[in-house]
Amino acid sequence: MSILLLTAVLVSSCVSKKKFVxxxxxxxxxxxxxxxxxxxxxxxxxxxxxxxxxxxxxxxxxxxxxxxxxxxxxxxxxxxxxxxxxxxxIKTVISQLSEKDKYINGIREAMTQKDSLNLAIKFHLTKNLTDGIRDEDIEVNVEKTVVFISISDKLLFKSGSYNVTDKAYTVLEKIAKVINDQPTMEVMIEGHTDTTPIKRDIIQDNWDLSALRATSITRILQYKYGVQPERLIAAGRSQYIPLAPNDTAANKSINRRTKIIIMPKLNQFFELLEQDATK
Structure with a gap:
């Protein structure tokens, strides 16, 4: 009986272990x-x-x-x-360009006419002014629409003075005649000096000297030769626009000069522009 019970326990134990695994x-x-x-x-x-x-x-x-x-x-x-x-x-621009072309061509024609007039003035001045005067003492040039007359101061003034010499009147009379023949032109008179310092009486420096010389010429053109004063401009340029270095007596002589500039009136030029713009 004991053997049977033991066998049953062992068999049961083996089955449980197998299931567990x-x-x-x-x-x-x-x-x-x-x-x-x-x-x-x-x-x-x-x-x-x-x-x-x-x-x-x-x-x-x-x-x-x-x-x-x-x-x-x-x-x-x-x-x-x-x-x-x-x-x-684009159509508008083309139209405007066409109008501007007409305007520019009108200006060119006017400038050509003005150039021709100035060349005639130069010829007349050169022919009359150099009569009896050495060429190096007076020079006439045309640049664009402006006539430049450069006169050596030894023809016009004594050294350091703004009083006009007697022989200057011959030159100024001829210039005044040409100026009066062109009543639509303005005239600027510029005084130029060398670098030599100056101080005497009412003259403080070269600014004073150049301005006084320009004013002296201007007064003569007005009072003696009848040039209308509203056409005249007097300007002193002192020593600051030299034609040559101020290193020799000869070069200083070149720089001491009076320049007379004959030019179109600005208001007439603007009127010309307005006239062409309305064509």
Whole structure:
């Protein structure tokens, strides 16, 4: 009886241990499957987030392209209007250029006439002024629409003085005749000195000397030879516009000069512009 009981216990014990091993194996397998499932779930979540980001980016691009399309269509509409406007503007500009060409040609014709007049003045001055006067003492030039007469001061003044010499009247009389023959021209008288300092009586420096010399010539042209005073301009330029370096006595003599400039009146020039602009 005891032997039978012992055998039954041993058999029962073997069966329970076998089931335990089987259950333990299944448990381990379940744990592994669970870990794999969690890993797969995590991967799916990451993939889902990545795809969601892509979808969002694509939606934004679609939105941008739609807005860009609207803008492009609006620009095309504006361009159509602008093209028509530009065409009208081009026609207007061409018309204005045509008018300006007429205006410029009118100015050129007027300048040509003025140049011809000044060349005639130069010829007349050169012919009359150099009669009995050494060529190097007086020079007549034409630049654009202006006649320049440069007279050496030894023909007009004594050294350091602004009183006109007797022989100067012969030159000034001839110049005055030419000036009076051209009543539409203005006349500027410029005094120029060398760099030698001067200070005497009412003369403080070369500014004073050049201005006083210019004024002396201006008064003679007005009071003795009848040039209208509103046409005359007196200017002192001192020593600051030399023709040669002030390093020798000969060069200083060149720089001591009086320049008489015959030129068109500015108001007449502007009137000419206005007349051509209205044609």
């Amino acid at each position: 089987e259950l333990e194996t299944k448990h381990d397998l379940s744990k592994t499957e669970l870990v794999d499932l969690k890993a797969n779930l995590q991967k799916c979540l990451i993939d889902n987030e990545r795809e969601s980001t892509k979808v969002f980016t694509l939606l934004e691009q679609i939105k941008y392209l739609q807005e860009d399309k609207k803008t492009a269509l609006k620009q095309v509409e504006n361009l159509t209007v602008l093209t028509q406007s530009s065409s009208d503007n």
